[in-house]
Amino acid sequence: MTVELRLSINDGTYPVTVDTRETLLDTLRERLDLTGTKKGCDHGQCGACTVLADGRRVKSCLTLTVTVDDRAITTVEGLARDGVPHPLQRAFIEHDAFQCGYCTSGQLCSAIGMLAEAADGWPSAVTEDLTAAPGLDDAEIRERMSGNLCRCGAYPGIVAAIRQVAP
Template identity: 80%
Template sequence: MTDMLLSINGDEYPVVVDTRETLLDTLRERLDLTGAKKGCDHGQCGACTVLVDGRRVKSCLTLTVTLDDREITTVEGLADGDRPHPLQAAFIAHDAFQCGYCTPGQLCSAVGMLAEAAAGWPSVVTEDVCAEPVLDEEEIRERMSGNLCRCGAYVNIVAAIGEVAR
């Protein structure tokens, strides 16, 4: 067990964690931040995606002890007070969810993906890796491919992200 001070959504959380404990379990079981979901527990579905220093990570594969002096953002921290994040508003407007189980991971992944594209990072389908990425449907689908939706709401998810990207 080790004492830690986690910075999550702009707040500090003192916590004692087992050195083998995942961030997902710390968030859900110790801190009652249940937005990130335990889908596959193998890093394959993306339901547990959160941001660490603005980069998307699968919290089911990330050990909590590795996050000292790092800023963690969960879906609970995306909104600005009562004002939803633009992606949250777009997901609602485009009906980009059905059961909603994957939605927190989709949202955090989309926030990280937009930041990656804004920084000029290419993806596998980027035609000219030296040019600014163009977030068309193919590019968004590729960049979001680590997040699965069992309901198949991909068309609306891509449309919502595309609206915010423009």
């Protein structure tokens, strides 16, 4: 069965007809030519496909497109504003937070979502004091980003870039 949707992606509207079983990842890449979002494992384990839905992280390989027609989707293509890179994109460049770059779009979207979660007071598995204001030391950043894998091992640069941007 197919459904007609009007997706809100990167501040634009995209009319699309999709099969009800189609993932957001496949819609982005195959129908809308938004290829910045990568297909890694296709099982929700690597995080390469991470995008933002209403500012929260989602793994687009596990998300059915029909479930996001009323949500604002942001992909890596939508992070820069008026040609100016997002501060986290600049920090990734400054800290050499990528090597092959395959995971970078998912790392960026996940980090932006993670920073919002931390700002909203969401604890992680390593948060020691649940009553204190959230702080993002390296252990917190690593734990909160643990759903995003980098085969090249660029983790020191990724953590440093996020730490630079974190409040």
